[in-house]
Each structure stands twice: as C-alpha cells, then as structure tokens.
Amino acid sequence: MAKQIRSPLPGIFYRRPAPDQPPFVEDGGSVEAGTVVGLVEVMKSFHEVVAEEAGTNVRFVAENEQPITVGVVLAEMD
Amino acid sequence: MDLSGRKLFIANRGEIAVRINRAAKSLGMTVAQGYSEADGDMLAVRLADQAVEIGPPHATKSYLDIVRVVEAAKSAGADAVHPGYGFLSENAEFAAAVEAAGMIFVGPSAETIARMGDKAKAREAAEAAGVPIAPGSDGRVETVEDAIEAAKGIGYPLMIKAAAGGGGRGIRVADNDDDLKRLVPQARSEAEAAFGDGGLYLERMIAHARHVEVQILGDGQSAVHLFERECSLQRRRQKVWEEAPAACLPQATRERICAVSVRLAEAVGYRGAGTLEYLYDPERDAFYFMEMNTRIQVEHPVTEMVTGADLVAEMIRIAFGEPLRFEQSGIALSGHAIEVRVNAEDPASNFMPFPGVAQKMRVPENVRFDTMLYEGYAIPPFYDSLIGKLIVHGSSREEALQKLREALAEMEIEGLKTTLPLYRALADDPDVQADNTTTKFLEAWLETNAIKAA
Numbered sequence: 001m002a003k004q005i006r007s008p009l010p011g012i013f014y015r016r017p018a019p020d021q022p023p024f025v026e027d028g029g030s031v032e033a034g035t036v037v038g039l040v041e042v043m044k045s046f047h048e049v050v051a052e053e054a055g056t057n058v059r060f061v062a063e064n065e066q067p068i069t070v071g072v073v074l075a076e077m078d
Numbered sequence: 079m080d081l082s083g084r085k086l087f088i089a090n091r092g093e094i095a096v097r098i099n100r101a102a103k104s105l106g107m108t109v110a111q112g113y114s115e116a117d118g119d120m121l122a123v124r125l126a127d128q129a130v131e132i133g134p135p136h137a138t139k140s141y142l143d144i145v146r147v148v149e150a151a152k153s154a155g156a157d158a159v160h161p162g163y164g165f166l167s168e169n170a171e172f173a174a175a176v177e178a179a180g181m182i183f184v185g186p187s188a189e190t191i192a193r194m195g196d197k198a199k200a201r202e203a204a205e206a207a208g209v210p211i212a213p214g215s216d217g218r219v220e221t222v223e224d225a226i227e228a229a230k231g232i233g234y235p236l237m238i239k240a241a242a243g244g245g246g247r248g249i250r251v252a253d254n255d256d257d258l259k260r261l262v263p264q265a266r267s268e269a270e271a272a273f274g275d276g277g278l279y280l281e282r283m284i285a286h287a288r289h290v291e292v293q294i295l296g297d298g299q300s301a302v303h304l305f306e307r308e309c310s311l312q313r314r315r316q317k318v319w320e321e322a323p324a325a326c327l328p329q330a331t332r333e334r335i336c337a338v339s340v341r342l343a344e345a346v347g348y349r350g351a352g353t354l355e356y357l358y359d360p361e362r363d364a365f366y367f368m369e370m371n372t373r374i375q376v377e378h379p380v381t382e383m384v385t386g387a388d389l390v391a392e393m394i395r396i397a398f399g400e401p402l403r404f405e406q407s408g409i410a411l412s413g414h415a416i417e418v419r420v421n422a423e424d425p426a427s428n429f430m431p432f433p434g435v436a437q438k439m440r441v442p443e444n445v446r447f448d449t450m451l452y453e454g455y456a457i458p459p460f461y462d463s464l465i466g467k468l469i470v471h472g473s474s475r476e477e478a479l480q481k482l483r484e485a486l487a488e489m490e491i492e493g494l495k496t497t498l499p500l501y502r503a504l505a506d507d508p509d510v511q512a513d514n515t516t517t518k519f520l521e522a523w524l525e526t527n528a529i530k531a532a
Contacts, residue, residue: 020271
C-alpha cells in the first residue's frame with residue numbers, strides 16, 4: 001500500500017516556499033524522514049509539513065493553495 | 079440625517095463585521111454581508127438582512143478580490159460599502175472602484191488613502207503640518223549609497239521601513255553601514271514582493287518608546303480628536319492590549335499631541351475615522367509621528383468607552399455627507415478603558431493557532447465583549463485568529479485594571495485555546511500595574527514568564 005503524507009493542521013496548503021520559487025518536492029521526487037514537503041497557512045501563520053518517513057515517487061494529491069482540513073492526505077508515495 | 083432603509087454592504091468578516099452591523103442597525107440601515115465559502119456560518123451573516131457569497135476561502139480570492147467584492151455590493155443594491163479593518167480597508171484602488179460603481183466608500187477618498195498610506199509621503203505631510211517626526215530620510219532612499227548618506231544625519235541604530243508597508247511588516251534594524259549594505263537590498267526585494275512597491279525610507283530607532291495614537295474624526299472640512307490610546311503591549315509588532323487614555327502622558331503633552339493630530343487631519347482634508355500613530359519617548363517627553371491608519375482600528379472600543387462616541391456610526395454618517403456632529407469642546411474624557419484581544423491561540427505552545435469549535439461561553443456582566451463567537455461556532459483556519467475583544471471601563475486606571483482582573487477570572491470559552499491566560503498573568507504583573515512598559519516589554523516578559531501565561 002502506498003505511504004501517505006497527511007496534514008497536521010487545517011488551513012491553506014502551499015507546495016512552494018514562495019510563489020516565485022520551485023516546489024519543496026517535485027512530483028515523482030523522493031523524501032527522507034523530516035523533509036519539508038509544503039507549508040500550511042493557518043490563521044496567517046505558516047507551518048512546515050514534514051514527511052514522517054522516507055519515500056519515493058511522491059505524488060501530490062492536494063493542489064497548491066488548496067484549503068485543507070486536519071488529516072487530509074496531501075501526497076502519496078512508495 | 080435619516081439613513082433608515084439605506085443599505086450598507088459589509089466587506090469584512092469576524093468581530094468587526096458584527097460591530098459594523100450593530101452600528102448600521104442603530105442608524106436604521108439595512109445590512110448586506112459579504113462572505114467567503116468558509117464563512118457561511120459566521121455570526122455577521124446570521125445578523126445580516128442579506129448575505130452575498132464572494133468566493134473561495136483564501137482571502138486573496140474573496141475578501142481581497144476588488145472586482146468580486148464590488149460586484150457583490152452592487153448586486154445587493156448597496157448604497158455604501160464599509161471595509162472594516164485589514165483586507166481592502168486601506169486600498170485606494172478599492173475605494174475608487176466602489177465610488178466608480180456608484181456607491182459610497184465608508185472612509186476617506188482614494189487620494190487620501192494613497193497619500194497617507196504611503197509612509198514616506200505621510201511623513202512629508204506630517205512634517206509640512208508641523209507634526210514632529212523621528213529623524214529620518216528625506217522621502218525615499220533609492221540606493222545603498224543614498225541610504226548610507228542619509229544615515230549620517232539620522233544616526234544609528236535606525237529602522238529600514240517599506241514605504242508601502244504598515245502594521246510593522248518589513249521593518250529591519252541597522253546598527254551600522256555594513257548592516258545597511260546588507261539589509262537595504264533585502265528589504266527592497268521583500269517590499270517589492272509583499273506590497274508591489276520596493277520603496278524604502280529610514281527612520282531613527284527610538285529606544286524605550288511607548289506606542290501612543292490619536293483618534294481623529296473628520297468630515298473633509300474640519301476635524302476633531304477623541305483623545306489618545308496607549309498600545310505598547312505588542313507581540314511580533316501586533317498590539318494585544320490597549321488603553322485609553324495614555325496614562326503615561328503629562329496633560330500638556332496630551333493636549334499637544336491631540337492638537338497637532340487635528341492639524342494634520344485638517345491639512346489633508348481628512349474625511350472619516352482615522353488614527354495617527356506616534357512613538358512617545360517618556361525620558362525626553364517627546365513624541366514622533368510614525369504613520370496614519372485611514373480606517374477604523376481594532377482597538378477603537380477603548381476610545382468609545384472613555385468618550386461615549388460610536389465611532390463606527392459616526393464614520394457611516396460622515397460618509398453619507400453629514401457634517402461632524404461634535405465640537406471639540408463637547409468631547410470629554412471620562413475614566414479609563416482597557417481592551418485585551420482574545421485570540422484563538424495557545425499561549426502554552428508558542429501561540430500556536432487553534433481554530434477549534436467554541437463551546438459553552440461564560441462572559442461576565444458589566445463588560446463589553448465584541449466578538450464573532452457563538453456556542454457551536456467552528457472557527458475557520460483561513461483568517462486572523464482574533465475572536466473577540468474584552469473591554470472594561472473604570473473611573474481610574476486602577477479601577478479598570480481591577481475590573482479587568484475580575485472579568486478575566488470569570489470569563490470562560492470552552493472548546494478553544496485562547497490568549498485569556500496571558501492576560502490574567504499580565505493583569506497581575508507589577509510592571510503592567512505600574513504602567514511601566516514599552517513596545518519591547520511584552521516579548522522580553524514572555525521570555526521569562528511564559529509559564530505564567532500558559
């Protein structure tokens with residue numbers, strides 16, 4: 001079964017550190033435990049979302065700037 | 079002036095939308111409320127006569143979308159649009175778009191917003207009106223070389239500020255030429271990204287300053303002041319606790335700071351409610367103009383409590399063309415008021431936002447609580463964490479503090495983490511009780527007292 005990265009917070013999900021910068025992790029990329037995969041903006045403050053385990057072939061399910069709730073799946077990976 | 083039956087569109091959310099609704103209803107007006115997809119359950123929607131959806135949760139796609147907001151107000155058949163604070167409240171383009179669509183913008187003209195919203199131009203206007211300003215650059219600095227040259231006359235430490243900034247955003251402190259060389263390019267690109275305007279100016283840093291601000295009402299011809307507020311208790315340059323009047327000011331200084339504020343408001347033909355913000359240096363008994371906010375402010379209730387005026391109702395009347403209803407001599411200070419901003423944040427966990435569901439609430443009697451909450455309301459995570467403002471009034475500062483302590487002891491909001499514990503600790507703090515604070519006080523206090531605030 002594919003591994004999942006879930007949001008620890010509700011808010012707006014961002015895949016990039018800033019609009020003019022590349023995504024933290026590209027689709028198809030790989031992560032280590034602790035790799036930052038995105039940001040969640042909750043009540044005007046930004047919080048990093050980190051991968052809890054290593055994985056490859058990361059496939060983002062959540063879009064950039066998508067409103068999300070706690071526990072929603074942001075990405076799947078192998 | 080009879081405003082009954084006229085329709086006001088509220089282009090904001092949260093507690094200020096509720097506050098504006100109350101003022102509009104007191105004038106007999108009909109209320110249309112704009113709301114995002116995430117805000118269908120908010121109190122202001124429930125209280126409105128009509129509600130119009132303005133787009134997705136993210137504010138840039140709803141509350142900050144000028145075209146959508148103007149269309150919504152127009153489709154509701156609004157006579158006027160109230161912008162509240164934040165969002166589009168100080169956006170000159172929005173004010174112009176509202177007027178161009180044949181509606182009244184509740185606030186100053188687009189020209190005044192543009193002029194006083196540009197911090198460098200506002201400084202120039204203040205200086206021209208004889209209002210003291212902190213030593214700083216003569217308008218904008220364009221290059222690092224200009225900045226270093228200007229710094230010679232200002233002295234270090236100094237602040238690098240974004241001309242288009244506000245609310246403390248984008249400020250950097252430089253201690254020497256090397257800092258300037260490093261920080262000016264950074265500040266420029268950040269200001270460019272945040273405000274679409276990379277303009278910078280420099281200002282001397284006043285150590286041990288207090289934040290004092292003067293409330294103004296103007297009708298475009300004349301202006302009056304409604305005395306001052308003291309807002310030194312800040313965290314990350316955001317005010318958390320405000321008082322009126324500023325007990326730290328000698329009476330002669332109070333008269334002077336209020337008088338020059340009226341002079342500046344009249345010099346720019348100010349229309350509506352506005353606030354002139356100053357840094358006050360108690361050691362020198364000197365004040366320096368910082369910036370003007372051309373809107374209603376979060377902390378306006380403390381002024382209402384000590385003057386009896388309804389600032390939001392007055393700004394609506396003025397927008398509809400009514401002349402000022404007060405003479406300066408008719409506005410008197412009565413007692414002392416304190417407001418604390420209740421945020422859905424956990425003080426025990428570095429003020430982590432806590433967008434939960436409000437359960438049972440216990441709000442003490444004999445206090446004012448301006449809030450967006452009701453039992454069962456789920457706070458959306460997309461917006462500011464301010465959920466209410468607790469305001470007390472007493473015959474003296476001591477009495478107001480005592481009432482605040484009593485109210486805080488009684489107040490309870492189940493289901494949420496809030497900043498109420500922070501205020502309980504602050505209200506018991508000897509320095510706060512002695513009014514011995516500066517704008518740097520709270521962050522230093524939190525370093526050593528975090529546990530008390532939890």
